[in-house]
Every structure is written in structure tokens, then in C-alpha cells.
Amino acid sequence: MHITQIMHNVWTQITPTPLFGVTLTVLSYAIGLAIQRACRGAAVVNPVLISILLIACILKATGTSYQTYFAGGQFIHFLLGPATVALAVPVVENLEHLKRSWLGVVLAVTTGSLVSITSGIALVELCGESRQVALSMAPKAVTSPIAIEVAQTVGGIPALTAVLAISSGILVAMFIQRLRVPPRLV
Helix, strand or coil: CCHHHHHHHHHHHHCCCHHHHHHHHHHHHHHHHHHHHHCCCCCCCCHHHHHHHHHHHHHHHHCCCHHHHHHHHHHHHHHHHHHHHHCHHHHHHCHHHHHHCHHHHHHHHHHHHHHHHHHHHHHHHHCCCCHHHHHHHCCCCCCHHHHHHHHHHHCCCHHHHHHHHHHHHHHHHHHHHHHCCCCCCC
């Protein structure tokens, strides 16, 4: 038996198990992190983007369907909800600062949300796409799990919204380093 036949046999045994999707996701992200570290933390070398591209290339090269991958990848997807809730920890830790700046925070969040939603919908409609695509674009600036729920509620396409939210997050992560302001001494 040739090595390619052995590898094919192993691959067909592993891919139907949920462990495949979890392992592929974690390894791809670890590779993405290693590449970013090798590039001295360059923001354009985003580990999430690298892992998405690696997973897509591996699935394409092996002829493995997304559904097969997602049978295990859904466990990682499930963990996005608790991870989103964990984002509340820094908010609670900085509650006193937020209380002192409540008006600015409310104005900034409200303005940012309205601009994000209306500009996304307007852009899609200007390009002549359907209302459903426009509604999928509206929640792009929030975390993926929340964006997916909002898209389902308002009549958007959840999968498209997930892609848009993830893409927005990657773009922000890539360019945020240039916008960082040194911390103020209080």
C-alpha cells in the first residue's frame, strides 16, 4: 500500500468524527498565532484570518465538506456565546470609570451603532442588493454570536452576517494598532 493510500484511509476515518473539526480549528489558530509571532505581532498577520484560510484550503484540498468539518467545529462555535459574556469582565472592572464618563460612553456607543447600521444598510442598497442582504449587513459591528441572532430576528441571512462580523473584526484588529492612543495618567 502506498503512503497516499494510507493517508487517504486515515483521513476518511478521522473526518467524520467531531474531534476532526475541533482539532483542525485549534491547530489552524495555533499556526496563525505562530505566524503572527514570527512576524513580530504584525497586525496584518491576523491569526483568525490565517486559520480561516488554512481551514478553507484544507477542506478544499481534501474534498471535505463544510458540514463534515462543522460537525466538530460547532463545539467551538458554541463556545462563542460564553466568550462573548466574558467580555463583560473588563466592563465590570472599569465600572467606576464608566460611571464617571457615562454621558460620553452613551453618546459614543449610540452614535457609533447608528452610523454602523445605517451606513451598512445604505451601502448594500446603493449597490442594488436585496433588503435581506441589507439586513444581514446591519449587525456587522457586534460579536458574531450576537450578530447572528440579530440577523435571524430581523430577517437577514445569519451565515452572511457571520462572515461580515468576522471580517469587520479582522479589519478592525488589523488597523487598530495604528489608532492606539497612549494611556492617560489619572
